Amino acid sequence: MIQEKIIIKNEVGLHARPAAQFVKIAEKYQSKVRLCKNGVWVNGKSVLGILTLAAEHGSEVILEVSGPDELEAFNELKKILEAE
Amino acid sequence: MDENKNFIEEPIKSIYVSTLFRDQKENLKLELIAGEEGLKLRKLVTPDINRPGLALAGFTQEFPKERIQILGSTEISYLKTLSATQRKNAINNVVSFTPPCLIIANELTPPEGLVALANKYKVPVFKSALETTQLIHMLTTYLDYKLAPETYLHGDLVDVYGVGLLLVGESGIGKSECALDLVERGHRLVADDLIKVLKRSEVVIIGFSAAKSPKLKHHIEIRGVGIVDIYALYGIRAIRMQKRIEVQVELVRYTKDLDYERVGIEDKYTEILGVKIPLVQIPVIPGKNLALVCEVIAKNYLLKILGYSPAKSFNEELVRLMTQKNIEEAKIDPWIDYDIE
Numbered sequence A: 001m002i003q004e005k006i007i008i009k010n011e012v013g014l015h016a017r018p019a020a021q022f023v024k025i026a027e028k029y030q031s032k033v034r035l036c037k038n039g040v041w042v043n044g045k046s047v048l049g050i051l052t053l054a055a056e057h058g059s060e061v062i063l064e065v066s067g068p069d070e071l072e073a074f075n076e077l078k079k080i081l082e083a084e
Numbered sequence B: 001m002d003e004n005k006n007f008i009e010e011p012i013k014s015i016y017v018s019t020l021f022r023d024q025k026e027n028l029k030l031e032l033i034a035g036e037e038g039l040k041l042r043k044l045v046t047p048d049i050n051r052p053g054l055a056l057a058g059f060t061q062e063f064p065k066e067r068i069q070i071l072g073s074t075e076i077s078y079l080k081t082l083s084a085t086q087r088k089n090a091i092n093n094v095v096s097f098t099p100p101c102l103i104i105a106n107e108l109t110p111p112e113g114l115v116a117l118a119n120k121y122k123v124p125v126f127k128s129a130l131e132t133t134q135l136i137h138m139l140t141t142y143l144d145y146k147l148a149p150e151t152y153l154h155g156d157l158v159d160v161y162g163v164g165l166l167l168v169g170e171s172g173i174g175k176s177e178c179a180l181d182l183v184e185r186g187h188r189l190v191a192d193d194l195i196k197v198l199k200r201s202e203v204v205i206i207g208f209s210a211a212k213s214p215k216l217k218h219h220i221e222i223r224g225v226g227i228v229d230i231y232a233l234y235g236i237r238a239i240r241m242q243k244r245i246e247v248q249v250e251l252v253r254y255t256k257d258l259d260y261e262r263v264g265i266e267d268k269y270t271e272i273l274g275v276k277i278p279l280v281q282i283p284v285i286p287g288k289n290l291a292l293v294c295e296v297i298a299k300n301y302l303l304k305i306l307g308y309s310p311a312k313s314f315n316e317e318l319v320r321l322m323t324q325k326n327i328e329e330a331k332i333d334p335w336i337d338y339d340i341e
Helices: A016-028 A047-053 A070-082 B017-024 B073-080 B084-095 B114-121 B132-146 B175-184 B230-234 B290-305 B310-323 B334-338
Strands: A002-007 A032-037 A040-043 A060-066 B030-034 B068-071 B102-104 B125-128 B150-160 B163-169 B188-199 B205-209 B219-222 B226-229 B242-244 B247-253 B268-272 B275-284
Touching (some): A032 A047, A040 A047, A047 B310, B017 B030, B017 B132, B068 B132, B073 B084, B084 B114, B114 B125, B150 B205, B163 B290, B175 B188, B175 B219, B175 B230, B247 B290, B275 B290
Parallel strands (some): B163 B247
Antiparallel strands (some): A032 A040, B030 B125, B150 B188, B205 B242, B219 B226
16 A cells, blocks of 8 residues: 655646546556545545545645555556646 | 547438429429429539529629529519510520529519520429519528438437437447437437438538338337337327437447546537537446436536536636635535534
């Protein structure tokens, strides 16, 4: 399992477009993907779950990936969260 | 993806003048006065019409000879002012181009010499009791309809809450079963399998069953059962003769790499006969209720027509929240104080 704190760099936060991109990538992998903000954990393969976090610009989220392909999944997903 | 992959053919359309005469004799109050031999010879290829005033006067450059030529009181009065020879030349200017046909409006008397020339060149000439403008209007409407571009598609066309949903997808994916499910839920079938599509304007395409007889329409093939008659099974409420195609729903076999919509902010489109219509791609997963999804697609489309895009509104509100300061402290649930359980 890989877990890391990530700061959202998107100008308006994690809105629909990046969230959809995140979910599409997450779905490619077998690993379980979870996101956490302020103690609330959501499924990283559910777009509505991610959007409910309302992770604004500069906020801190925890990305957790666990499974057989966790390393590749983690690296790819981290890029999306950190994209500006 | 190849957006036109479900197209089968697109024939170039034309009709014989005899067809026009057969269909519109009563409606346009037509009487054939010359050129009968041309009825099955001359073809109409365009809904445009022409008033041949300039050609009668001698200017024949760029004469639109493929159009129906309409003679109204202006043309007839002009011909009356000419001498017999001049008139013959004037008429010859038009008729020698062998346009599909001539129609004299307003029940005016045909000019002398026209009948002989029309017979010579085998150009049908009709007299109409209609007033010129009305004649042109009705004629154009008829020709627009008859000459509208058409094509044939494979799929199912169902009227769902008044929205014409065209279901497409590879053979055996469940289009017909989905259509049957929609009928069961109270919606109306237009056609199964082969659908004839007619372009009625730059933005409107109408679909109907390609079956040649009414008794052959509204049948669905259900694998394992065979052909079932929707009218016999569900009655008059379950069928429709034609419907504007408004949304294309493509059933796609689900694979891991399939890129399907998750949010719905970006609309996809496809084109049928050059008309742009929204495209929704649905991954087919076992246990999924496709008819239910189709109903949601239709209702979502109706909301979008009214200017409400659920996904866009959702995102706008989210962005508004995320860009305001102290998002965590913001009182975003004012109602909860009054709704304690």
